[in-house]
Amino acid sequence: MEVKHLTEHYDKDGYATIKGYQKLGGYENLKKALKMKPLDIINEVKASGLRGRGGAGFPTGVKWGFLPNNGEPRYLLCNADEGEPGTYKDRLMMERAPHQLIEGMIISAFAIGSPKSYIYIRGEYFYPKSIVEKALREAYDNGLLGKNILGSGFNHDMDIYSGAGAYICGEETGMISSLEGKKGQPKLKPPFPAIQGYLGKPTIVNNVETLAAVTLVIRDGAAAFRKQGTEKSPGTKLFSLSGNVVKPGNYEVPLGYKLIDLINIEGGGLKPGRKLKAVIPGGSSAKILNKEESEKATLDYECLAQMDTMLGSGAVIVIDDTNCMVDLLGVLMHFYHHESCGQCTPCREGTGWLEKLVNGIKSGQGKLQDIDLIETVARNMCGRTICALSDAAAFPAMSFVLKFRDEFEFFVREGRSKIKGTSYAKMHH
């Protein structure tokens, strides 16, 4: 069952305009928040246990608490890059309810005391960007941004900045570099962005959905927010369902919902005559689950972490038995090879090597050692780089080879895919 907290009014006409938004209770949370003290808002968010919805799942209130008290101006950056393959929930929010995002950002900015915030949107999202720009102008015109917001004495400016097609700019320090006008390459951590971020000043980077969820926390209070979801993963989340399901789309369900229910009930199940083979639960960077694991999994941070994968951005990709796993891995490795920024050596060379290995198997020229080599290379890329793209490339490689080794071995031995009917089922010479 969907629990539409965030997406309650998304299908109503005009919700994207300020009039439609305010008619349905919009900006009331902002008025309520401006009357509270900023520290109280941070405590409320901490108490609600809201975790980052972008992928890492870091508790938002704790992240806000890292900011130093040294009088420097703080910046709030909204990560609307949404580069994770399979994820398209932020796009929905920005197209249907940009004002929800703007309201959440103003509340967050008020809480952390930030005078300026930016929405970093990916370059491919021309249409959502135009909608958000229009919404920003409406907000300015109605006194919700700029000087003395709603007479509270709080000044805030918000701007939208477009990326240009790099997955790496979804990484927080990569985004900060890109905003500063430099090449979008991640920076070394320490120093962390909360201490030294955009232009060397303390910066908070949050996902679109997280900032929009702040409005819910303010509206209902921390205790009511915690009613949904599990104890360690409270609240509801949007999941972008895609793959071989009958009804792909964005669904808002409480955390802790069973994965198989999401696929069968909300997603309408698999196409007739097909069987479930695997599910990627959190965007392509999460390790894959095979059939047995996906039937047991629940969609929350702890359960999936225990199963050695992650909730990530909530992009659930369903794979049935008409797909060849070697082919899928090739697609993913090509993506990571293309998107690596090239700064540090393990990722730069390792992603290329992984793609070449998988392509070698796909072309029928693979050797049995190559399969072990994929696992070795991927294992040695993990944890040794500046940012997590290397891990994101290595996790699918390791999990595919571990859980679907039979398909890889078949491909090496026979020179063609195990799955009949795919284009790789033919013999290669």
Added chain:
Amino acid sequence: MFEKVAQKLKEPLMPKCTINGKEIEVKDGTTIMEAFYQKEVPIAHYCYHPGLSIAGVCRLCMVEIEGMPRTQIACNTKITEGMKISNVSDKAKDSVKWALDFHLINHPLDCPICDQAGECGLQEQYMHFGKYEPEMGQGKVKKRKVVDLGERVVLDTERCILCSRCVRFTDEVSKTNELGIFNRGDRSEVGTFQDKPLNNNYSVNTVDICPVGALTAKDFRFKQRVWLLKNRESICTGCSTGCNVNVYFNKGGVYRLKPKYNSDVNGHWMCDKGRDTYKHLNVEARLTKGKKTEEGKTTECDAGELAKQTAQLIEKIKKEGGGDSIGLIVTAQYSNEEYAAMFELFKIKLGSNNVFYWINNQKTFEAFDGLLYRGDKNPNTKGLLRALSKCKFDQTWDKLEEKIKAKQLKIVVVLGPENQEVYPDISEKLKLLNSVDNVVWLTTNQVLGTELLKSCWQIPVKSTIEKSGTYINFKGLEQKIKPVTNIVSGALTLTEAAALFAGDEIPFDSKTPVKGERVWNEFFHHRGDL
């Protein structure tokens, strides 16, 4: 009691840590890499350089820290109290081995033709941490080779390991921003922008700091293998900064100069103009025998022989006209000891006051390009001025012209410049000395135009790298140098020349030097400064 606490708080924090089992105390804020440097413990690294900012991109300086599950990079991790660090444990060695493996999978098989062989970072770390069976059976990424970056530097993008040292150098040190990294992923390449080649006065420093053979100097390219060269320290004589250099040489001569770290004088760098100063020191460019040019006819003899003849001539002229008919022209290119010997000869033995200082570019003496290169192109101006004032030689150049016009000087000894390029007025001075009966010119390289003089005797002298001495730089810092090698063994130092002019008997060499034909293997373990 409160005083004690207050005092404790004022003391700077000095955290203690343990590196490979040995304890070390460091200043607060030191990174692990700096501690390794301080203790002189070897650690593998490519992108870290003490003169540049921290990049942390090579991921080779992995160390194991007790209490942390993963290995960390040493260049960006600050030391806290009681840290136990190891880079020789199995975990650390495995991390380094894999980082090296990733560096090498796309590296071309260029060792036979690469200049960096013998001082290459990859070769060195492979011998320490590598020696594994390579598993990369796929094709390597192909990139551009032999790219002309500017006047002095050639780039090979395939060999580049993208450590970004050269890019950081042009951003932070020379501040000219010519280099950048283009494209992303494993298609990344270092390069210059279309309209701006790498042509600043410090471009060859990028060749020094490149740990592999991606950047090579056009001047040194393919001339010699580095294990066939020895290196010794000296100073650069290009200008008054006096940067400390390493001179790389073998029996065939001097092949290149590289900067040596000196925190007071030049830091880690030297300018390109200084790197050219070795060219006029090799035996092909040198004056190897004394040359007598009298009325258009030239005869040769040994340097020492010619000095003896000069002594006799001076003796004769002194008997006839006294000390006043002997003149000395000095340039600021010799060491303090040589000036002391020459001036003592002139003041005391010959009783002459006619010592004139040949200034080549007084107007631009104070020029400074912001980093190292100064307008005064002489290495020992301060030393010469000190020696002149000590002996109270204070005659100006006009006095010399007067005396020449008045035909008062019968013999003029010129301590000629070692670096003739920065003395564009040599021909002028030769014209001035036209009317003097005898000119004795002490020089390292042949002076052109001496046939126009009535009589010119050129005596070969030893260059800076062949003698020991003290040079004072623009700041007043005294730098002592030792001889590096012998190129023209028959040449004289000014001290020896002064002794011979005075009539003393000292032994001198009369061998005619030839350029070393066969290059012996010095088998010197050559480790480049990574």
Added chain:
Amino acid sequence: MSLVKKDAAIDRWFLPGIIAGLFFTIKKMLANIFNRKSMPTLNYPEEKFEYSPRFKGTHILTVKKDGSLRCTACMLCATACPAECINIVAAEHDDPVVEKYPVKYEIDILRCVFCGMCEEACPVDAVRLGPEWQIPGVNGSNFIYDIRFLAYRPALKGGIPSTVEDEERHQAGI
């Protein structure tokens, strides 16, 4: 008892030794007269000794398919040579694929000890020790072999091709 052996009577006489030696010589001489074929001596120059394929004779510099020198002037042979008889001067080639080549490659054959270290050190099979050993030099002849002699002397018939070719390597992407 003294360990010094006193000469026996037969040793003090030279004649028994002479007769024993002569006896040996005549025995061999008769054996050789009647059994020519088992004589170990070769009648040079009609009969010549056949050396093994691994014989280390005069040096050969191999060439590439297009006839140019294979050597890349890496100077490993000069470094490995224990007699220090190889002298190389390198230069930049106009073709960036070739990049480095020797303008001067000299072997002082009087210093060479024919150890074969240079052949083992070379990474591209550029220098080999070939099968020729009959290259006498009279007094005053040139004992420093240069590229023309080492790679293109008439006996090599235009140049021996090297077994290591760069094109295949570049094409395979290694």
